[in-house]
Amino acid sequence: MYAIVDCNSFYCSCERLFRPDLKNKPVVVLSNNDGCIIARTDEAKQAGIAMGTPYFQVKDLLKEKQVEAFSSNYPLYGEISLRVMDTLRQFIGESNVEVYSVDEAFLQLTDIPFDHLTTVAKQVRDRVEQWTGIPVSVGVGRTKVLAKVANRRAKKNKIKSGCIYVLDTVEKETAVLQETPTGDIWGIGRQYAKSCIDKWALFDANQLRGMSPLWAQKHLGGVVGLRLLQELRGIPSMEWKAPLTQKKMIGTSRMFGHSVSTLTEVKEAIATYTARAAEKLRRQSCAATHLSVYLVPRAEQAKTGHQHASGVYAKRTLPLAVSDTGTLIQAALQLVVGIFEPGQVYKKAGVQLSEIVSEDSIQTNLFGESMGENKKKLMLALDNLNVSMRNDILKFASTGTKRNWKMRQEKRSPRYTTRWEEIRVVH
Ligand SMILES: [Mg+2]
Secondary structure, three states, rough: OOOEEEEEHHHHHHHHHOOHOOOOOOOOEHHHHHHHEEEEEEEHHHHOOOOOHHHHHHHHHHHHHOOOEOOOOOHHHHHHHHHHHHHHHHHOOHHHHEEEEOOEEEEOOOOOHHHHHHHHHHHHHHHHHHHOOOEEEEEOOOOOHHHHHHHHHHHHHHHHHHOOOEEHHHHHHHHHHHHEEEHHOOOHHHHHHHHHHHHHHOEEEHHHOOHHHHHHHHHHHHHHHHHHHHHOOOOOOOOOOOOOOOOEEEEEEEEEEEEEOOOHHHHHHHHHHHHHHHEEEEEEEEEEEEEEEEEEEOHHHHHHOOOOOOOEEEOOOOOOOEHHHHHHHHHHHHHHHHHHOOOOOOOEHHHEEEEEEHHHOOOOOOOOOOOOOHHHHHHHHHHHHHHHHHHHHHHHHHOOOHHHHHHHHHEEEEOOOOHHHHHOOOO
């Protein structure tokens, strides 16, 4: 059996954590630049605030309905998300958790007896709420797709369901599939949903489940459609992704907020991206031997006729696999100095780490020392700090768009969990 754990109105719930006065009050979170509504609580939904609405359009309505609006505070959401996922891992074991998105994770409930599923689902819900303060909904089913269907059902009437729904009988499964519109099945594309309805008169998931495998393969996108059908029928057909998939390549790159032409700025960017990549590397307990950096000049469309210039690139193999930011930055900066051309205007820069090995398989050689305990401790401290740096990084990339930058965070809450100076004070 599988469960999906989904945080309720995740961004809004994160905001409420530090503002208990907003409990049961309508809350919305805005996209970057305070553009539009990207998250809302049930109360905000009831107040008639639609998802995706531009902020300026509903400003008056928000005021009238006393809806609290926040700019997005990604350092906060990211850190709370880690806490939620760690709580799940501790509860059910690391290999049984597959993080699906910032606020969703699948759980594998293989060893749990059938009549215990509801109890376990409730324990998961309570544990996450107790440990992190974030309310979650749990859907349980024979497959991932069915767990998703169950979760949708749990969310429909949160008070009645207690945010839990377990598809533990055939009857329940059929009933819930019957009330799931085709377009709401997880994994079905909009186009396929439309053709299911228009061409085949398949209005709900139960009708769709009755179709033949051959039909699914032919009309629902080949293997993907077949898998979806199997999943609806209770046959697990989606891969369980190992939680610690070690990436073979780690890259960080970004378009600059404005064109960059000085070596100082380029170096700053490269150092920043290297730090990020190194952090990703350490998160999967690995080290890398191969490092490359690249710069993309601003496209000279008139001359080349191409939308994207190919960029300049430099690479280096390190004598030893490393994961500490200092060493990697040093190497990256040497490389970028070599490819930087004075007078050139750049629009993008990137760093890539490859030849990645597991930290405990690093071999020392004559030319290098392995990462000492002190460096390891330093990196651990740095990783904790890095989370709090994110906003500065963002700020760097958009130095030129000053007005936007100021607007962007007009209503941002403090970064409670990642900045000492913004920590919540209790009087
Ligand atoms: Mg959610």
